[in-house]
Amino acid sequence: MKTAKKLTAARPPKKFVLKRMYKYRFLYLLAVPGFIYLIINNYMPMVGLILAFKNYSFAKGIFASPWCGLSNFSYLFSSKWAKIMFRNTICYNLAFIVLGTVLAIFVAIVLGEIRNARAKQFYQTVILIPHLVSMVLVGYLVYALLSYSNGFINKGILENLGMEGINWYTEPKYWPFILTIVHLWKGFGFQSIVFYATIIGFDKTYYEAAVVDGATIWQQITKITLPLLRPTVIMLTIMSLGRMFASDFGLFYQVPMNTGTLYTATTTIDTFVYRAMMEDHDVGRSLAAGFLQSILGFVVVMITNTVVRKVDSDSALF
Amino acid sequence: MKRKLVSVLLVIAMAMSLCACASSPKEAGGSSPDKGQESSPSEDSNDKGKEQAGAFAAAGDPADWPVIKVETCSFTDAQEKEAEIEKALNEYLVSINAGVQADLLPITVGDRATQLTLMLTDTSDPIDLFAWRWYSSVNDLVKNGQCISLEKYRDVYPELWEMFPESVYDTCKVNGEQFSLPGADSFSNFQVYAMRKDVAEEIGVMDLVDTKITMEQFNEILAKAEAAHPEMCWHGDTFVKPLMGVDNLGNDALIGVLMNRGVGETQIVNYYATEEFRNYCYQCKEWADNGYIVDDPLNTNYAGYTLMNDGIGGGYMFEGYSIDYTYSLMKAQISSYDTVIFQLTDLMGDNSCVYNGWQISTVCKNPDAAMKLLYLMYTDENVARYFTLGIEGVTYQVDENGCAWYADGVDVNTAGWNMSAAWFYPNECLSLPFETDYKEYFSAMEALWSDDTIQYSNGMGFVFDNSSVYDQVAACTATVDEYREALLMGQVDVDSYLEKFNAELEANGINEIIAEMQKQFEVFLASK
Numbered sequence: 001m002k003t004a005k006k007l008t009a010a011r012p013p014k015k016f017v018l019k020r021m022y023k024y025r026f027l028y029l030l031a032v033p034g035f036i037y038l039i040i041n042n043y044m045p046m047v048g049l050i051l052a053f054k055n056y057s058f059a060k061g062i063f064a065s066p067w068c069g070l071s072n073f074s075y076l077f078s079s080k081w082a083k084i085m086f087r088n089t090i091c092y093n094l095a096f097i098v099l100g101t102v103l104a105i106f107v108a109i110v111l112g113e114i115r116n117a118r119a120k121q122f123y124q125t126v127i128l129i130p131h132l133v134s135m136v137l138v139g140y141l142v143y144a145l146l147s148y149s150n151g152f153i154n155k156g157i158l159e160n161l162g163m164e165g166i167n168w169y170t171e172p173k174y175w176p177f178i179l180t181i182v183h184l185w186k187g188f189g190f191q192s193i194v195f196y197a198t199i200i201g202f203d204k205t206y207y208e209a210a211v212v213d214g215a216t217i218w219q220q221i222t223k224i225t226l227p228l229l230r231p232t233v234i235m236l237t238i239m240s241l242g243r244m245f246a247s248d249f250g251l252f253y254q255v256p257m258n259t260g261t262l263y264t265a266t267t268t269i270d271t272f273v274y275r276a277m278m279e280d281h282d283v284g285r286s287l288a289a290g291f292l293q294s295i296l297g298f299v300v301v302m303i304t305n306t307v308v309r310k311v312d313s314d315s316a317l318f
Numbered sequence: 319m320k321r322k323l324v325s326v327l328l329v330i331a332m333a334m335s336l337c338a339c340a341s342s343p344k345e346a347g348g349s350s351p352d353k354g355q356e357s358s359p360s361e362d363s364n365d366k367g368k369e370q371a372g373a374f375a376a377a378g379d380p381a382d383w384p385v386i387k388v389e390t391c392s393f394t395d396a397q398e399k400e401a402e403i404e405k406a407l408n409e410y411l412v413s414i415n416a417g418v419q420a421d422l423l424p425i426t427v428g429d430r431a432t433q434l435t436l437m438l439t440d441t442s443d444p445i446d447l448f449a450w451r452w453y454s455s456v457n458d459l460v461k462n463g464q465c466i467s468l469e470k471y472r473d474v475y476p477e478l479w480e481m482f483p484e485s486v487y488d489t490c491k492v493n494g495e496q497f498s499l500p501g502a503d504s505f506s507n508f509q510v511y512a513m514r515k516d517v518a519e520e521i522g523v524m525d526l527v528d529t530k531i532t533m534e535q536f537n538e539i540l541a542k543a544e545a546a547h548p549e550m551c552w553h554g555d556t557f558v559k560p561l562m563g564v565d566n567l568g569n570d571a572l573i574g575v576l577m578n579r580g581v582g583e584t585q586i587v588n589y590y591a592t593e594e595f596r597n598y599c600y601q602c603k604e605w606a607d608n609g610y611i612v613d614d615p616l617n618t619n620y621a622g623y624t625l626m627n628d629g630i631g632g633g634y635m636f637e638g639y640s641i642d643y644t645y646s647l648m649k650a651q652i653s654s655y656d657t658v659i660f661q662l663t664d665l666m667g668d669n670s671c672v673y674n675g676w677q678i679s680t681v682c683k684n685p686d687a688a689m690k691l692l693y694l695m696y697t698d699e700n701v702a703r704y705f706t707l708g709i710e711g712v713t714y715q716v717d718e719n720g721c722a723w724y725a726d727g728v729d730v731n732t733a734g735w736n737m738s739a740a741w742f743y744p745n746e747c748l749s750l751p752f753e754t755d756y757k758e759y760f761s762a763m764e765a766l767w768s769d770d771t772i773q774y775s776n777g778m779g780f781v782f783d784n785s786s787v788y789d790q791v792a793a794c795t796a797t798v799d800e801y802r803e804a805l806l807m808g809q810v811d812v813d814s815y816l817e818k819f820n821a822e823l824e825a826n827g828i829n830e831i832i833a834e835m836q837k838q839f840e841v842f843l844a845s846k
């Protein structure tokens with residue numbers, strides 16, 4: 001088995017590669033615009049990352065601006081906000097990855113068990129709708145629920161229960177839960193469709209054989225579906241980990257309506273940098289945060305992939 | 319074969335669209351009026367400052383004159399008359415042999431920060447003249463290399479340095495060098511409270527109208543109004559600097575201020591640790607507890623005039639330089655109700671009264687031409703009025719008192735030009751009072767510039783260079799954003815919240831900032 005793997009993994013001769021490229025030349029040609037797009041949009045802007053180490057002058061431009069060492073990074077770590085924004089960014093992302101994945105898999109499996117085709121289409125459409133709603137609108141939907149004076153939670157529920165209304169927008173302690181719920185509500189539809197698309201691609205004979213052997217639905221899920229889903233889950237998780245230090249700006253800025261009293265619960269690296277940059281438009285400091293996010297995300301992906309490769313090399317991304 | 323052909327065609331189509339994306343607006347058919355601009359855009363502002371400037375002379379065919387891109391103020395995207403106004407303005411510039419033409423660029427206020435930041439890096443189609451209001455401060459513009467020094471033009475256009483009180487010019491200097499020219503304004507103001515006239519009549523306080531009232535009287539008025547109309551709120555924004563009694567020294571986070579609006583003061587203090595701020599917070603809390611402040615103030619647009627126009631608010635605080643001026647302003651802002659004014663503080667001038675300034679960008683390829691146009695915007699009333707009012711007979715008409723009104727058949731929705739922001743431009747006093755019959759609107763403002771009775775802050779013109787404490791300023795500003803609004807809207811317990819607020823400010827280095835400010839301020843005072 002080990003030998004076979006090694007043979008599979010062995011690098012093909014250069015001549016063979018060229019021959020194969022020639023054979024599929026039109027497919028490669030088709031990919032050229034995509035590659036060009038990728039280079040222009042994803043790689044060429046990387047040159048701008050040097051601004052993280054420069055005292056950027058609008059007059060001098062990227063290359064002529066003077067170097068400034070690591071001073072652009074200092075403001076990120078100069079106050080209590082460093083701890084808060086890193087804590088929030090990482091903890092929210094971990095919660096989103098774990099809870100989002102579990103919920104999406106659950107919904108995907110449930111979708112897979114629905115036999116009525118029309119009902120299935122209807123549910124798929126309905127769960128996808130939140131994904132399409134703008135975060136600004138989501139912010140107002142949340143406000144309609146949480147407004148102290150007129151919100152549904154206070155007026156429609158708590159008041160009817162004889163309880164005092166809560167001033168949601170002055171109490172940061174509630175917001176980790178609110179933001180997580182909003183994120184899950186908005187994202188689970190899209191994610192579950194991805195998992196569902198994987199599930200319907202599984203070989204049906206596994207399930208038929210399991211039924212013949214007397215397996216229950218639960219056993220089919222735990223013994224067939226989940227193990228087969230594992231590579232997809234790992235791949236999506238690794239990709240999510242790559243964005244571990246980035247955050248959904250709309251979720252953390254628009255949904256709490258940039259309310260100052262909630263900053264301890266809603267400040268992530270992105271919102272802190274945005275607010276700081278809106279004050280003085282310092283490009284270098286803004287890029288320093290972006291640079292840090294990218295590097296830390298890259299490191300996390302590499303570490304995770306290395307661990308996955310050691311545990312189960314087939315599931316590793318590369 | 320067919321598939322191959324399709325794939326090749328697809329590749330060509332996508333490659334062409336990518337090329338089209340990469341081409342400049344000019345190449346793509348956009349109009350880029352940057353002809354006649356030759357110097358390198360990446361020159362350092364200081365290098366430019368060292369050049370000798372001469373009077374800008376018109377040369378040759380007007381078609382070859384440099385075209386200066388200048389921003390105009392817009393609150394909506396509906397600026398249909400822009401091309402027509404630009405054409406008329408340029409015809410006028412040709413008629414006076416100005417040697418420069420203008421390319422008007424309406425930028426909507428909501429997009430302004432992003433748009434300007436991008437445009438100030440664009441060397442292929444640069445913006446030449448822009449204002450700092452709602453965008454940045456002169457200090458930050460200079461720090462980021464976004465504007466050039468205007469010192470070399472001091473001898474060329476000396477009139478531009480003789481229009482306003484000297485200390486006003488100082489607010490637009492960095493390290494003694496003029497980088498921006500202040501926009502004309504009153505440079506002094508007092509706090510007023512505007513209330514719906516029908517309410518004031520109903521609660522019997524008309525005898526106090528147009529007079530200066532005490533805080534006790536003010537609170538009595540509010541109490542009566544609330545008793546008569548509990549369904550309304552009586553405040554918009556409570557972040558009102560004249561009433562709070564501070565000179566913000568150019569920083570609305572109020573990190574280091576002079577008390578008493580800077581009059582007679584030489585000590586910079588942490589405002590948030592003062593008894594004055596604590597008392598003001600108590601006052602705001604009382605207002606909130608009594609129901610004077612709008613519901614959900616942390617999530618509501620609490621611009622007072624919006625609340626009043628919507629029938630939610632019965633009054634709000636704002637600033638003005640004279641009672642007549644404030645009435646005129648109310649007419650422009652409040653369309654649904656007549657209002658009356660109560661004066662809350664005395665007329666004083668401080669740094670917060672300098673609202674705007676104009677400068678030349680570092681991406682400008684012809685600063686001499688840009689300065690010429692800026693000069694005309696400050697000194698030529700025809701040029702100024704194209705910006706502030708558009709075209710006479712088309713967008714506005716003038717009555718026998720010299721006041722401007724919408725032209726016949728034209729209103730705010732059909733004007734196609736923003737005529738309600740004369741204050742955005744370099745010299746609004748060259749414009750005409752608009753939609754008001756208060757004909758001294760601008761002349762009274764201008765008279766203040768030479769009024770020796772007005773008390774000014776000792777800090778007028780002080781510009782703090784925060785580069786040595788930048789990290790502390792960023793951290794403290796974030797802390798202020800976190801705590802202040804809830805305190806000023808009366809949404810939290812004052813004592814406990816204020817204690818936490820100040821502890822965090824101190825932890826984030828506010829004392830270091832103030833020490834550095836004080837050091838620089840003493841140098842500033844010594845130089846006066």
